[in-house]
């Protein structure tokens with residue numbers, strides 16, 4: 001509630017006073033220690049994440065890897081953050097300092113709980129800020145491990161605080177007068193509300209929102225890689241991935257071959273207990289979301305799409321899983337641009353296949369959306385690959401791969417998929433502010 005939010009912010013504010021005084025090297029050392037502990041506890045954290053979210057433990061481990069990598073990356077940058085020196089007439093000069101913002105708020109979605117908290121807190125802390133983080137109420141657990149680890153690594157108590165709750169808690173955080181910035185990952189409707197709330201206090205926001213990204217497969221591609229790319233673009237974390245390439249545009253000459261292979265591979269995905277080593281798809285986040293996703297498939301059928309595989313409720317053989325929120329991953333054929341399954345974010349394991357003939361046509365259709373998070377292209381023609389990505393209206397574009405997230409590269413959206421970036425060097429700018437200092441070396445020339 002409001003009182004607890006206030007306590008968390010006040011404790012973060014107190015920690016900030018200590019943390020901001022530390023040199024970049026000192027902050028770096030503590031972040032590296034936290035990264036080391038995450039690496040050491042990787043299997044344990046991944047297991048908690050699987051229980052938290054339902055994704056396969058195999059995948060959860062990959063999330064934990066990109067989490068400690070993010071801490072290491074920003075630890076590396078912490079000491080080299082600085083401004084510039086500018087010479088002015090008469091020996092005077094100016095310089096800039098990059099300073100932290102203060103107490104930053106992170107609000108996360110439920111699909112990558114530990115990773116989202118790491119991707120937000122690592123650059124925030126590296127820049128000298130404190131952070132109060134609110135995970136989704138559907139996945140409250142793993143973020144607490146991160147808080148524990150930061151504390152063990154040596155951050156001042158309260159520097160990374162976790163508060164639990166839903167929309168109301170999030171609102172208290174966004175409105176709090178001692179909060180300097182809000183970084184949000186979630187849906188477009190919530191993102192709009194957060195922007196509105198933050199605007200009242202003129203607080204900067206980073207918004208990582210939803211998507212309906214295109215994946216364009218030209219007939220000259222390496223088809224095996226394109227099929228693998230399409231699988232990566234649609235079925236990680238039960239399809240509950242913001243940057244998924246769910247509109248798969250396939251050039252007509254290879255449509256049948258590509259579709260046949262994708263369907264074959266999709267049918268092979270092992271669904272079941274996500275804690276088992278060979279499982280590749282676990283349950284969806286909750287029953288209402290499962291129903292929501294199945295509803296999209298029903299609607300797709302009514303609008304003329306053809307279910308080529310999956311799309312059904314799935315009851316695994318293991319009796320202990322019988323009430324789980326499982327469904328079979330689905331490939332939809334015969335899709336048209338106007339269909340709901342092609343226009344709206346489903347956030348489940350549902351791939352829509354569309355055919356196209358020419359580059360100009362597919363670009364027009366790929367960009368015909370309010371979203372702009374990611375896009376992908378598969379082709380062997382190097383000129384075409386770069387020409388196409390230059391035209392795609394998306395913040396993250398993949399050439400001949402999909403859904404890889406090296407922390408060295410910035411991640412974030414165009415259009416209604418949000419603004420601001422996570423990861424990469426540029427994110428330092430979203431967690432710091434620039435101070436200009438003007439130094440006079442001569443006498444003051446007053447105009448009065």
Ligand SMILES: NC(=O)c1ccc[n+]([C@@H]2O[C@H](COP(=O)([O-])OP(=O)(O)OC[C@H]3O[C@@H](n4cnc5c(N)ncnc54)[C@H](O)[C@@H]3O)[C@@H](O)[C@H]2O)c1
Nearest residue numbers: 108109110135136166167170171186187190208209210242
């Ligand atoms: N771009 C990205 O990096 C990225 C990553 C993951 C998920 N997403 C998007 O997230 C969505 C799914 O996640 P979700 O269902 O958790 O999203 P959501 O918008 O429902 O909730 C996200 C978070 O916001 C909180 N919240 C809800 N209402 C709020 C309010 N009025 N004020 C403050 N906080 C509020 C929730 O409790 C939760 O912690 C999808 O649209 C997906 O595309 C985006």
